[in-house]
Amino acid sequence: MSRTNAFFNPAVFIFAILVTIFFCAIDGKAQDAASLYKAKCVMCHGADGKADTPAAKSTGARSFSSPEVQKESDAELTTITTKGKAKMPAYENKLTAPQITQLVSYVRELGKK
Numbered sequence: 001m002s003r004t005n006a007f008f009n010p011a012v013f014i015f016a017i018l019v020t021i022f023f024c025a026i027d028g029k030a031q032d033a034a035s036l037y038k039a040k041c042v043m044c045h046g047a048d049g050k051a052d053t054p055a056a057k058s059t060g061a062r063s064f065s066s067p068e069v070q071k072e073s074d075a076e077l078t079t080i081t082t083k084g085k086a087k088m089p090a091y092e093n094k095l096t097a098p099q100i101t102q103l104v105s106y107v108r109e110l111g112k113k
C-alpha cells in the first residue's frame with residue numbers, strides 16, 4: 001500500500017504551509033509600515049501624508065505628494081528619516097534600518113495619491 005493518499009500528500013501539505021507563511025509575511029510587512037506610520041509619523045505628516053496637520057504647519061513638513069518630495073531619491077528620504085533634518089526627528093535609535101526602508105516605501109505610496 002502506498003503511504004500517500006488523497007487525504008495526506010506530504011508534498012501538497014508542505015506546499016500549502018509555505019504558501020501560507022509567504023502571504024502572512026507580505027501582509028505582516030504592509031501592516032507594520034502602516035501601523036508604524038500611524039504611531040510615529042501621522043501627527044506631523046498626516047494620515048494621508050499631505051501634511052495637513054497643525055504640527056505640519058508649525059514644523060514646516062511638506063506633503064509627500066509635493067514635487068519637492070517627489071524628486072528626492074529613496075536614499076535621500078531614508079537619510080532624512082534616519083538622521084533627521086530641521087524639525088524632522090532622527091529615527092536611527094528608534095527604528096531598525098528595515099523598518100525605515102519599509103516606511104520610505106510607504107511614504108512613496110502615500111505620495112502617489
Ligand code: HEC
Pocket residue numbers: 036037040041042043044045055059060061062068069072077078080081085086087088089091103104107
Ligand atoms: C515632529 C514632527 C515630525 C514627525 C513626528 C515626523 N516627521 Fe518627517 N518631517 C518633518 C519635517 C518638519 C520635515 C521636513 C524637514 C525639512 O526638510 O525641513 C520632515 C521630512 C520628512 C521626510 C523627507 C521629505 C521632505 O519633506 O523632504 C520624510 C521621508 C519623512 N519626514 C518621514 C517621516 C517618517 C517615516 C516619520 C515617522 C517615523 C516622520 N517623518 C515623523 C516632521 C516630522
